[in-house]
Amino acid sequence: MPYINIKVTDENVTSEQKRALIQGATALVVEVLNKEPKTTFVLIDEVNTDNWGIGYEQVSEIRQCIE
Incomplete structure (x- = not known):
């Protein structure tokens, strides 16, 4: 039973992007393992x-310097 933990910064990750991450990570484990x-x-x-x-x-400080 694989368990995949993805960590991202909380910067407007959409539901569609999360769905794509879930589908892609699952597909990779199915294919590789x-x-x-x-x-x-x-x-x-x-x-x-x-x-x-x-x-x-x-990261919040780094991002302020970039903007």
């Missing part, structure tokens, strides 16, 4: 950019 799709679980966690860091900085 020959697992049953109906027993493959996919969880998407949306993480606030203040809670996600790259190097020494929060």
Whole structure:
């Protein structure tokens, strides 16, 4: 029973995009590991950019510098 956990920042990920992630991740596990799709679980966690860091900085700070 595969369990896939996808973490993304909470920056306007649409329901359609989440559906595509679930379908794509499931298809990959079916293809590579020959697992049953109906027993493959996919969880998407949306993480606030203040809670996600790259190097020494929060993603929210990095994004402010880019804009």
